[in-house]
Amino acid sequence: MRVRLIAAALVLALTGCGTDSASTPSAPASTAIGDATVEIKNFTFTPQLLTVAVGTTVTWKFTDTAKHNVKASDKSFASTDLSDGATFTHTFDKPGEFPYLCSIHQYMTGTITVR
Numbered sequence: 646m647r648v649r650l651i652a653a654a655l656v657l658a659l660t661g662c663g664t665d666s667a668s669t670p671s672a673p674a675s676t677a678i679g680d681a682t683v684e685i686k687n688f689t690f691t692p693q694l695l696t697v698a699v700g701t702t703v704t705w706k707f708t709d710t711a712k713h714n715v716k717a718s719d720k721s722f723a724s725t726d727l728s729d730g731a732t733f734t735h736t737f738d739k740p741g742e743f744p745y746l747c748s749i750h751q752y753m754t755g756t757i758t759v760r
């Protein structure tokens with residue numbers, strides 16, 4: 646008799662627990678919509694790997710005196726040859742991975758990941 650009561654209490658406690666955890670879902674990953682910048686300096690994209698939320702506008706800032714450009718591998722965006730503080734922007738409106746490079750210096754590569 647005593648064992649059955651304890652078992653019943655356990656079941657109640659477990660059920661209560663399950664209800665509580667279901668009402669507090671874990672927070673979604675923090676990927677706020679906002680602006681992001683990639684600096685092009687010393688023949689390097691910084692950051693080289695950037696993750697942004699869908700709808701984010703990314704600005705590439707061409708800080709070098711040498712000319713560079715930004716060309717997406719899938720041709721979804723492409724800048725002209727720029728330098729000396731010029732900027733190029735692109736808004737990412739769908740999720741995916743978007744690798745790109747500078748076609749003048751093809752060892753200069755970067756990737757924008759959109760979630």
Ligand SMILES: [Cu+2]
Nearest residue numbers: 713747749750
């Ligand atoms: Cu370059």
